[in-house]
Amino acid sequence: xxxxxxxxxxxxxxxxxxxxxxxxxxxxxxxxxxxxxxxxxxxxxxxxxxxxxxxxxxxxxxxxxxxxxxxxxxxxxxxxxxxxxxxxxxxxxxxxxxxxxxxxxxxxxxxxxxxxxxxxxxxxxxxxxxxxxxxxxxxxxxxxxxxxxxxxxxxxxxxxxxxxxxxxxxxxxxxxxxxxxxxxxxxxxxxxxxxxxxxxxxxxxxxxxxxxxxxxxxxxxxxxxxxxxxxxxxxxxxxxxxxxxxxxxxxxxxxxxxxxxxxxxxxxxxxxxxxxxxxxxxxxxxxxxxxxxxxxxxxxxxxxxxxxxxxxxxxxxxxxxxxxx
Numbered sequence: 001x002x003x004x005x006x007x008x009x010x011x012x013x014x015x016x017x018x019x020x021x022x023x024x025x026x027x028x029x030x031x032x033x034x035x036x037x038x039x040x041x042x043x044x045x046x047x048x049x050x051x052x053x054x055x056x057x058x059x060x061x062x063x064x065x066x067x068x069x070x071x072x073x074x075x076x077x078x079x080x081x082x083x084x085x086x087x088x089x090x091x092x093x094x095x096x097x098x099x100x101x102x103x104x105x106x107x108x109x110x111x112x113x114x115x116x117x118x119x120x121x122x123x124x125x126x127x128x129x130x131x132x133x134x135x136x137x138x139x140x141x142x143x144x145x146x147x148x149x150x151x152x153x154x155x156x157x158x159x160x161x162x163x164x165x166x167x168x169x170x171x172x173x174x175x176x177x178x179x180x181x182x183x184x185x186x187x188x189x190x191x192x193x194x195x196x197x198x199x200x201x202x203x204x205x206x207x208x209x210x211x212x213x214x215x216x217x218x219x220x221x222x223x224x225x226x227x228x229x230x231x232x233x234x235x236x237x238x239x240x241x242x243x244x245x246x247x248x249x250x251x252x253x254x255x256x257x258x259x260x261x262x263x264x265x266x267x268x269x270x271x272x273x274x275x276x277x278x279x280x281x282x283x284x285x286x287x288x289x290x291x292x293x294x295x296x297x298x299x300x301x302x303x304x305x306x307x308x309x310x311x312x313x314x315x316x317x318x319x320x321x322x323x324x325x
Contacts, residue, residue, distance in 0.1 A: 045306065048299040052292060059288035065116070066281035073206070073274035076175070080203060080267035086260040087214070094222060094257060098215045102194035104143075105135045106164070108187065108262075109155070110200040110269045111148030113169055118276035120201050120209060120269075121150040127211045128155075128199050132162070145187055147266075164191050171270060177263050184259040194221050198261055203271035207279055214265060216258045219250035 109128040111121045128144065128151075136142050143164040146152045152166050167183060187196075195217050202212040217225070223246065 045299060045302050048295055048302060052295045052299065055288050055292050055295065059285055059292070062281045062284040062288060066278050066285065069274045069277040069281065073271060073278065076267060076270050076274065077203070079175075080264070080271045083260075083264040083267050087257065087264050090253070090257040090260060094217070094253065096215055097217070097225075098197065098213050100195060100215065100217065100221070100225075102135075102217075102221060103139060104141050104192055104194045105131075106143050106145055106187075106191050106193040106196050107131050108145045108196060108198045109147065109151045110198065110265055111146070111151030112269070112273045113149040113171060115150060116277055116280055117273050118280050120272050120276050121148070121154070123211050124199050124201060124269075125151055125154050127213065129159075131197055131199065131213065132159075143191060143193075145191065147183075170266065175263075175266055175270065177259075180263040180266055181259040184255075184262045188255060188258065194218050196258060198265050200265040200269040201272035203268045203275065206275040209272035209275065212265075212268075214261050216254065216261055219247060219254050222250050222254065223247065 107128050109124055111124055115121075132142050132144075142162065144155060144159060144162050145164055146155055146166045147168075147170060149168045152168065155163060165187060167186075170179075170183065173179070195215055198214045198216070200212055200214075201209040203209055
């Protein structure tokens with residue numbers, strides 16, 4: 001009778017009792033353990049294999065990007081060198097005075113739309129900010145025109161109110177003079193300036209580029225500097241003939257000069273971008289190779305340690321059996 005009551009009470013209380021799951025304790029001799037903290041020798045061989053596979057895939061991507069950048073560089077480098085002959089006559093005629101003091105300055109910053117190209121974008125941003133500090137003042141107005149997604153992302157953080165115009169995806173199509181002249185015309189229509197300062201990276205070689213500032217003055221400032229004997233080129237040595245006035249000729253020259261300087265600057269910056277990307281991807285490929293060598297060594301050591309441990313276990317077990325007999 002008492003046993004029957006006990007069984008009934010046990011069935012009544014059984015649903016309220018929850019069994020705790022017993023966590024499986026991994027064997028210390030297992031060769032496929034999960035990865036421990038950094039520096040622990042008992043790293044899983046499967047984890048190392050997965051890491052080696054990912055590093056190999058990254059190395060393939062960086063090598064492919066280097067080849068693509070080299071191909072694009074060859075296509076743009078010749079055009080950039082030929083475009084240097086466009087703005088050099090304007091420099092000889094109108095001069096290039098980056099230190100001129102004016103009331104309205106516009107800094108045109110040229111950068112890339114994509115990353116993975118070293119420090120070319122941060123370099124032009126630093127130069128642009130330095131120009132802003134040099135030309136800003138109580139009665140002076142300095143604005144930015146940003147060309148490229150990377151400089152836009154950096155400058156929007158602290159200079160959003162000083163940006164007059166932004167242009168992105170300029171390099172989406174092959175660059176030509178007509179495309180850049182339309183861009184230059186849009187800039188001239190949307191900003192008021194006494195001096196335009198174009199900041200870009202001048203291409204020297206695959207591993208060398210120089211941050212450069214080109215200055216384009218407005219026709220009014222050119223005429224004013226010519227009257228007071230400022231630093232100009234050979235403009236005063238020419239005589240104006242025909243029905244056009246000097247102001248109209250200077251207006252046309254300033255617009256054409258800006259489009260030519262912009263065309264050369266965009267091509268030079270594109271060459272610098274491709275060269276910097278080649279160098280960055282080459283360094284990344286070498287680093288991936290070195291990491292792969294270290295991972296291979298770690299994998300071999302881990303595998304050898306696992307095999308040695310298994311052999312010790314087998315020999316110890318055989319010795320124990322012999323001793324038991």
